[in-house]
Amino acid sequence: MNVLNADLHCHSTASDGTLPPASVVRRAHANGVDLLALTDHDELLGLPEAVATAEELGLRFVPGVEVSVSWLDQTVHVVGLGVDYTHQPLVDGLAHVRAGRDGRAARIAAELERIGISGALEGALRYAGNPSLLSRAHFARFLVEVGAARSVHQVFDHYLARGKPGYVEHVWATLDDAVGWIRGAGGLAVIAHPGRYRLSHAEMDILFDRFRDLGGEGLEVACGAHDGGQVLAFARLARKFGLLASRASDFHGPEDSLIDLGRAPLLPPDLTPVWTRLV
Ligand code: AMP
Ligand code: MN
Ligand code: MN
Ligand code: MN
Numbered sequence: 674m675n676v677l678n679a680d681l682h683c684h685s686t687a688s689d690g691t692l693p694p695a696s697v698v699r700r701a702h703a704n705g706v707d708l709l710a711l712t713d714h715d716e717l718l719g720l721p722e723a724v725a726t727a728e729e730l731g732l733r734f735v736p737g738v739e740v741s742v743s744w745l746d747q748t749v750h751v752v753g754l755g756v757d758y759t760h761q762p763l764v765d766g767l768a769h770v771r772a773g774r775d776g777r778a779a780r781i782a783a784e785l786e787r788i789g790i791s792g793a794l795e796g797a798l799r800y801a802g803n804p805s806l807l808s809r810a811h812f813a814r815f816l817v818e819v820g821a822a823r824s825v826h827q828v829f830d831h832y833l834a835r836g837k838p839g840y841v842e843h844v845w846a847t848l849d850d851a852v853g854w855i856r857g858a859g860g861l862a863v864i865a866h867p868g869r870y871r872l873s874h875a876e877m878d879i880l881f882d883r884f885r886d887l888g889g890e891g892l893e894v895a896c897g898a899h900d901g902g903q904v905l906a907f908a909r910l911a912r913k914f915g916l917l918a919s920r921a922s923d924f925h926g927p928e929d930s931l932i933d934l935g936r937a938p939l940l941p942p943d944l945t946p947v948w949t950r951l952v
Pocket of ligand 3: 739750865866
C-alpha cells in the first residue's frame with residue numbers, strides 16, 4: 674500500500690458496536706491500520722479508553738464522533754474528526770441528541786408491540802453497552818434473538834427500515850448544529866457514507882453546497898457501504914465540490930460488519946485525503 678492505511682469511522686460498545694473501545698483499537702492495530710478514528714453515534718464516552726490504548730500501542734489515533742442529522746426528509750450522518758471531546762457545546766449538543774434517542778426507542782418498542790413483539794425495549798437494552806445510546810442495531814439483535822428474522826440485515830429489510838412496521842420518524846440534530854459543534858470543537862466535518870442516502874443528484878448537490886457553506890470539509894468516498902462504482906461516483910463529487918476524501922470501514926464488530934477495520938477500498942490517488950489535515 675503506497676498510502677497510509679487510514680480507517681476514519683468505526684464503532685464501539687459506547688454506541689452500537691460489539692467490541693469495547695480498547696478492543697477496537699487493538700484489532701485495528703493488528704489489521705495494520707496506521708491511523709484510526711473511533712466515531713461512535715452521538716457519543717464521546719469511548720474516546721478516553723481508545724486514546725489510552727492507542728498510545729500504549731503507538732498507533733496514531735484521532736478522536737471522532739458520528740452525529741445523526743435530519744436533512745430534508747432523510748437521516749444524514751456527519752462524522753467529526755479530531756474533535757476536542759471536552760468541548761462543552763459539543764458535549765451538550767450530543768447529550769441533547771441522545772436524549773431524543775430514548776423517546777424514539779420507546780416509540781419503536783410500541784410499534785413492535787402492535788405487531789405482536791413484546792419486551793423489545795428491555796430486549797434491546799440487554800444488547801446496549803451504553804444504555805443512553807440505544808440504536809436500531811440493538812433492536813435488530815433482539816429481533817434476531819427472538820426469531821423474528823434470521824439476520825440483522827433481514828431485520829432492517831422487514832422491520833426497522835423506513836416504511837416497515839417497527840420504523841418511527843425522528844428529528845435529529847440540524848446540519849448547521851452538527852457542523853457547528855464539530856468545528857467549534859476544533860474538528861473537521863465529513864459527510865458519512867453518502868451512497869446510503871436516498872437523495873436525487875440535485876438534492877445531493879444542494880446538501881454538499883450547504884455543507885461547504887457551513888464549513889464542512891470532507892466526504893467519505895471509500896467506505897464499507899460503497900461498491901466500486903460508488904467510490905468512483907463520490908470521488909467525482911469530492912472533486913466537483915472541493916471536498917477532502919475520507920476512507921472508512923464503519924466497522925461495528927466482527928460478526929456485524931460488511932468489512933473489517935482497515936479494509937475499506939483505496940481512495941483514487943488524485944484526491945486529497947482528509948488525513949493530510951489530521952497528521
Ligand atoms: P440508528 O442511528 O439508531 O437509527 O441506527 C442506525 C444503525 O443501524 C446504523 O449505524 C447501523 O449500525 C444499523 N443499520 C442501519 N441500516 C442497516 C442495515 N440495512 N443493515 C444492518 N445494519 C443497519
Ligand atoms: Mn451503527
Ligand atoms: Mn452512519
Ligand atoms: Mn457509522
